[in-house]
Amino acid sequence: MTEKLQSAIVVDGLTRSFPGVRAVEALSFEVGPGEIFGLVGPDGAGKTTTLRMLAGVLSPDEGSVLVAGVDVVRDPEAAKHALSYMPQRFGLYEDLTVDENIRFYADLFGVRGAERNTRSAQLLQAAGMSEFRRRLAGKLSGGMKQKLGLVCALIHRPRVILLDEPTTGVDPVSRRDFWRILYELVAEGVAILTSTAYLDEAERCHRVALLHQGKLLFCDTPANLKSRLGKDVLSVTSSDPRRVRGVLEQAAGISSLVLTGDRVHAVVDRAMRRIPEFQALLAAAGVSFDAMQQVAPTIEDLFVDAVSGGAPHA
Amino acid sequence: MFARLKQMLIKEFIQVLRDKRTRFILIIPPIVQMLVFGYAANFEVHLVPTAVVDFDHSQQSRDLISRFTSSPYFDVRRQLDNSRQLRDAIDSGDAAIGLEIDAGFAQKLLKGQAAPLQVIVDATNSNTALITSSYVTQIATGFARDYQLDRIGRIDPQVVEQLPSVQLRQRPWYNPDLRSRWFFVPGVIGSLTLVLVVVLTAFAVVREREIGTLEQIMVTPIGRAEFILGKTLPSFLIGLFDVSLIALVGTLWFQVPFRGHILVLLAGSVLFLLSMLGVGLLISTISSTQQQAMVTSFFFIMPAITFSGFGFPISTMPQWLQYCTYLSPLRYFLVVLRSSYLKGVGMTILWPQMAAMAALSSFFLGVAILRFHKALD
Numbered sequence: 299m300t301e302k303l304q305s306a307i308v309v310d311g312l313t314r315s316f317p318g319v320r321a322v323e324a325l326s327f328e329v330g331p332g333e334i335f336g337l338v339g340p341d342g343a344g345k346t347t348t349l350r351m352l353a354g355v356l357s358p359d360e361g362s363v364l365v366a367g368v369d370v371v372r373d374p375e376a377a378k379h380a381l382s383y384m385p386q387r388f389g390l391y392e393d394l395t396v397d398e399n400i401r402f403y404a405d406l407f408g409v410r411g412a413e414r415n416t417r418s419a420q421l422l423q424a425a426g427m428s429e430f431r432r433r434l435a436g437k438l439s440g441g442m443k444q445k446l447g448l449v450c451a452l453i454h455r456p457r458v459i460l461l462d463e464p465t466t467g468v469d470p471v472s473r474r475d476f477w478r479i480l481y482e483l484v485a486e487g488v489a490i491l492t493s494t495a496y497l498d499e500a501e502r503c504h505r506v507a508l509l510h511q512g513k514l515l516f517c518d519t520p521a522n523l524k525s526r527l528g529k530d531v532l533s534v535t536s537s538d539p540r541r542v543r544g545v546l547e548q549a550a551g552i553s554s555l556v557l558t559g560d561r562v563h564a565v566v567d568r569a570m571r572r573i574p575e576f577q578a579l580l581a582a583a584g585v586s587f588d589a590m591q592q593v594a595p596t597i598e599d600l601f602v603d604a605v606s607g608g609a610p611h612a
Numbered sequence: 613m614f615a616r617l618k619q620m621l622i623k624e625f626i627q628v629l630r631d632k633r634t635r636f637i638l639i640i641p642p643i644v645q646m647l648v649f650g651y652a653a654n655f656e657v658h659l660v661p662t663a664v665v666d667f668d669h670s671q672q673s674r675d676l677i678s679r680f681t682s683s684p685y686f687d688v689r690r691q692l693d694n695s696r697q698l699r700d701a702i703d704s705g706d707a708a709i710g711l712e713i714d715a716g717f718a719q720k721l722l723k724g725q726a727a728p729l730q731v732i733v734d735a736t737n738s739n740t741a742l743i744t745s746s747y748v749t750q751i752a753t754g755f756a757r758d759y760q761l762d763r764i765g766r767i768d769p770q771v772v773e774q775l776p777s778v779q780l781r782q783r784p785w786y787n788p789d790l791r792s793r794w795f796f797v798p799g800v801i802g803s804l805t806l807v808l809v810v811v812l813t814a815f816a817v818v819r820e821r822e823i824g825t826l827e828q829i830m831v832t833p834i835g836r837a838e839f840i841l842g843k844t845l846p847s848f849l850i851g852l853f854d855v856s857l858i859a860l861v862g863t864l865w866f867q868v869p870f871r872g873h874i875l876v877l878l879a880g881s882v883l884f885l886l887s888m889l890g891v892g893l894l895i896s897t898i899s900s901t902q903q904q905a906m907v908t909s910f911f912f913i914m915p916a917i918t919f920s921g922f923g924f925p926i927s928t929m930p931q932w933l934q935y936c937t938y939l940s941p942l943r944y945f946l947v948v949l950r951s952s953y954l955k956g957v958g959m960t961i962l963w964p965q966m967a968a969m970a971a972l973s974s975f976f977l978g979v980a981i982l983r984f985h986k987a988l989d
Contacts, residue, residue: 353831354831355827355830355831375833378831378832378833379833381831382831383828383831385824385827385828387824388824388828389820389823389824389825389826389827389828389829390823390825391623391627391823391825392823393626393627393630393631394623394626394627398623398626401619402619402623403828403832405615405616405619406616406619406829406832406833406834407832407833408615408616408833410615
């Protein structure tokens with residue numbers, strides 16, 4: 299999957315600064331055909347800057363980008379037919395209908411006539427939007443708009459797709475449609491690079507790169523990443539997880555604490571040994587909890603642990 | 613190339629024509645503005661509100677006042693009793709001109725002396741004041757001359773026939789009745805087109821930037837030239853449509869004669885529109901929101917119109933400002949418009965204006981396109 303010749307995307311030493319900020323620093327990775335590669339990190343990690351440089355709309359200060367074998371930095375025009383870039387908010391014309399938007403982007407890519415019609419019918423079908431063809435794009439819901447953006451972005455059968463947080467603000471049904479379409483494309487050998495701030499979504503990717511302050515922290519499969527943690531995760535379920543975290547912050551030997559929903563994840567060295575100690579601490583503070591057990595680490599645990607430098611919380 | 617351009621144009625026109633408000637904005641306001649400007653932009657002075665104080669109450673003073681009353685330029689609406697009232701009338705704006713005839717007016721005339729007529733003019737608007745004063749002078753001179761002739765005639769009727777004088781034969785060419793509307797209507801065509809095309813072009817591009825379609829389009833294989841052409845050609849065509857519309861209203865409604873060649877005006881319009889497209893595009897490259905584009909447009913529009921000779925003659929501006937006027941494409945277009953309408957001259961005379969507009973168009977479009985490339989990053 300990662301042989302140089304076959305790689306759909308090869309990024310090497312990519313660097314870009316904005317006044318006062320190093321947005322992306324010496325970033326290198328490769329994505330193979332038929333692979334979903336996730337770029338994961340919090341807001342400001344440099345995900346959008348990276349994607350824009352890969353799409354050829356922003357020039358890097360240093361480094362090289364090969365997309366479908368074309369040097370995007372030197373010849374951004376040449377890669378455009380093979381490439382599709384979908385920003386966080388896909389640029390739709392709200393005063394044009396669904397069909398007119400698709401037609402417009404299809405024609406810009408030179409997809410015409412019968413090919414355009416079958417391709418758009420097929421994509422609309424997959425997106426569950428066939429009956430909205432005559433609706434103005436401005437009258438669509440947020441999830442529908444995003445799916446229409448995907449349809450427009452896929453109309454020219456790109457071999458490499460760059461998605462910037464594609465499912466942010468998208469309802470669960472649309473999100474499922476979205477991922478189904480992506481998996482179908484991957485089966486056809488398309489390479490997909492997607493960024494996301496949702497760490498649970500990162501688990502859907504074949505490989506994930508964790509980005510923090512413009513630098514690559516880790517790059518591996520989700521399973522390997524989780525085993526990299528090298529520590530245990532203790533999960534405390536409670537109706538008041540904030541107070542649980544408050545109490546556990548006082549405890550020694552906790553490498554990091556993550557609050558997710560009604561659970562608090564504590565990264566510790568030996569989970570089973572700490573349970574009695576934590577139970578006693580919570581009982582002493584008068585904080586009730588429903589369950590306390592060791593769980594498999596998530597990517598989020600790894601990320602938070604890595605970002606907080608593995609230092610125990612004071 | 614043409615398929616993509618065609619699709620850009622189809623998209624632009626669907627967007628323009630689908631929206632009722634946009635359709636309305638392109639047709640009704642230009643017509644209304646033409647009508648309003650046509651009536652309002654006028655230097656002529658009619659029925660100036662006039663107040664009179666007559667301390668003399670003589671045959672002669674009444675005769676003089678009646679000349680004002682019967683003149684189409686004055687509306688003698690107040691006969692006042694003292695100077696204070698006259699002052700108040702001018703202060704409050706009830707009268708723009710005050711005539712005061714002192715006691716002894718008739719006496720002095722009879723004695724063959726110069727009889728004073730005090731004229732107070734509200735010179736807040738110096739231009740109107742100047743014109744009004746000249747009308748007063750005309751009436752007073754006419755009165756004096758008639759009075760003199762009358763006196764001489766009574767002494768020796770034969771002398772009257774031998775009095776020498778100069779007879780003026782004024783021939784105001786191109787606008788024999790000196791209607792200022794004939795001067796203004798072509799100017800309004802030019803300035804309305806300027807505002808419309810600059811704002812339209814700047815907004816068309818900035819809107820794409822605002823809604824994020826600009827970046828989207830830039831990752832498609834469309835060339836920048838195609839995109840710029842696709843965005844500016846609609847503004848150009850709409851501009852041409854509006855020039856024709858406004859020109860028709862000006863010609864048919866205000867009866868301004870069109871004496872030149874329509875192709876000369878068309879050539880001038882095309883060159884002028886190109887320069888305005890360049891300016892609009894340039895504004896779009898330095899604005900990231902429609903509000904910014906609006907404000908920036910006004911920084912251009914105000915001086916461009918002021919320096920064009922639309923209202924104030926360029927020849928009376930200080931020399932250094934006159935140099936600035938060379939940068940306003942409207943300056944040249946107004947010459948083409950006024951010459952085509954009133955003078956009826958052709959390319960042999962108008963080529964310097966055409967050349968200047970062509971040069972400015974290339975300059976503005978060139979800079980805009982260069983900046984456009986950079987502005988995308």
